[in-house]
Amino acid sequence: MAEGREVQWVEVTEGQVGQRVDNFLITRMKGAPRALIYRVVRKGEVRVNKKRVKADTRLALGDVVRIPPLKLAPREAVREVSDNLRNLLAGSVLLEGRDWLVINKPSGLAVHGGSGVKIGLIEALRQVREDLDFLELVHRLDRDTSGCLLLAKSRPALLTLNTALKGHEMTKQYLALVAGRWPARRDFVSARLDRFDAGNGERRVRVEPAGKVARTRFAVREAFAGATLVEAEPITGRTHQIRVHAAHAGHPLLGDDKYGSREGGRLAARLGLSRLFLHAAALTFPEPTSGKPVKIRAPLGEELDAVLARARQTR
Numbered sequence: 001m002a003e004g005r006e007v008q009w010v011e012v013t014e015g016q017v018g019q020r021v022d023n024f025l026i027t028r029m030k031g032a033p034r035a036l037i038y039r040v041v042r043k044g045e046v047r048v049n050k051k052r053v054k055a056d057t058r059l060a061l062g063d064v065v066r067i068p069p070l071k072l073a074p075r076e077a078v079r080e081v082s083d084n085l086r087n088l089l090a091g092s093v094l095l096e097g098r099d100w101l102v103i104n105k106p107s108g109l110a111v112h113g114g115s116g117v118k119i120g121l122i123e124a125l126r127q128v129r130e131d132l133d134f135l136e137l138v139h140r141l142d143r144d145t146s147g148c149l150l151l152a153k154s155r156p157a158l159l160t161l162n163t164a165l166k167g168h169e170m171t172k173q174y175l176a177l178v179a180g181r182w183p184a185r186r187d188f189v190s191a192r193l194d195r196f197d198a199g200n201g202e203r204r205v206r207v208e209p210a211g212k213v214a215r216t217r218f219a220v221r222e223a224f225a226g227a228t229l230v231e232a233e234p235i236t237g238r239t240h241q242i243r244v245h246a247a248h249a250g251h252p253l254l255g256d257d258k259y260g261s262r263e264g265g266r267l268a269a270r271l272g273l274s275r276l277f278l279h280a281a282a283l284t285f286p287e288p289t290s291g292k293p294v295k296i297r298a299p300l301g302e303e304l305d306a307v308l309a310r311a312r313q314t315r
Contacts, residue, residue, distance in 0.1 A: 006069055007067065007068060008028075010065045010067060012024075012059045012060065012061060012063040013061070015133075016155055017059065017060060018159075019058070020056050020057065020058060020059075021046065021048065021054070021055055021058075021065070022037060022038065024065065025041070025065075025067065027136075037055075041053065041055045042055075045068040047065070048063050048065050048066075049064055081119060081123075085109075086128050089103065089121070089124060090128060092104045097287065097288075098289070099154040099157035099288055099289070100157050101151050101153065102149065102150050102283060103121075103125075103149050103151065104146065104148065104299075105121060105145070105147060105148075105149040106146060107144050108144060108275065110143040111140050112140075122136070125151070132153055134153055134155060135151055135152070135153060136152050136155075136158050138158065138162065139170075139172075139237070142240065142243075144276035144278070145174075145280060146298070147174070148172070148282065148283035148298045149280070150283060150285060152288075160288040161285060161288060165285075168235075170283070170285040171282075171283070171285075172234060172283055172284075173282040174242055174280050175230075175231060175232075175278075176229075176232050176242060176278050176279075177228070177273075177277035177307065177308070177311070178230055178253055178254065178264075179226065179260075179261060179264035179267060180226065180250065181223060182218065182220050182230050184220050186249065187218055187219060188216070189216050189245040190213075190215045191244075191248050192208055192213055192214060193206070193207060193244055194211030194212070204259075205238065205241075207244065207248045212238060214238045215234075215235040215236055216235065218231070218232050218233075219231045222308075224311040224312065225314040227271075227311055228251065229308065232246070240258070242278065243258070243276075243278065244259055253276060253278055254268040255273045255274070255275050256276055257276075272306065272310060273307045277304060277307065279301075281297060282295070282296065283295075
């Protein structure tokens with residue numbers, strides 16, 4: 001946990017050069033929520049070379065960072081990872097390299113804590129992998145989406161992988177079960193997306209002509225009575241992109257409580273589906289050091305496999 005009674009003085013090493021102060025502290029102050037970290041920075045309790053800094057200040061080699069003692073209120077503390085979650089995450093690693101790892105993220109687990117979530121995947125993994133001084137997400141998955149999730153174990157790897165992601169050198173294929181018969185000839189959906197406040201503090205996404213450009217490639221994998229298994233590859237990386245594009249095309253994802261349809265909800269119930277049917281099935285990225293392509297697949301979980309088996313019985 002992040003709670004401590006003494007001031008720490010930490011020297012910035014080569015692997016941390018260029019890192020923002022807030023991200024440096026998140027890694028060092030394991031268990032501390034982001035809001036608390038930003039608060040101690042704002043109050044001047046965090047110093048770099050004895051000078052006040054801002055959260056977005058970039059660190060240089062040899063900088064000395066003052067980390068203040070913390071006392072977390074029960075409502076502030078990030079929850080300790082449970083034994084069940086610890087074992088689940090330990091058994092979910094698909095492949096690991098020297099400075100990266102890919103995990104088969106469980107559905108229902110947010111990638112970050114916050115907004116009422118006491119512990120997310122990244123906070124839990126930092127507790128599970130105490131051998132790592134650095135662990136950051138390269139990209140994100142929705143809370144209810146399962147499958148391939150890439151993390152960096154060093155700052156240089158994070159920067160390299162982020163560059164690959166922005167340069168479209170990283171591909172992600174998802175499997176989704178959608179309502180209705182997806183037209184075999186409809187292989188692209190291109191519709192601009194805009195984030196908005198749904199009115200209850202929840203952020204959602206809608207198709208909006210003034211929104212950001214978004215394109216998704218779709219391919220039919222299997223057709224059932226009233227549903228279609230499709231492969232979706234986001235060309236851009238907008239929030240909820242696959243879900244909103246599928247709904248915009250008239251075929252919302254089954255199990256989608258944000259963008260789904262009543263008909264899709266009834267079908268999901270008949271098939272015994274109790275979660276969003278969206279799974280990051282495959283990931284390809286250039287290995288940070290060698291540049292050689294790494295290809296990884298994450299198998300469908302038992303629940304989704306069972307749903308497909310029941311769907312095949314209805315044909």
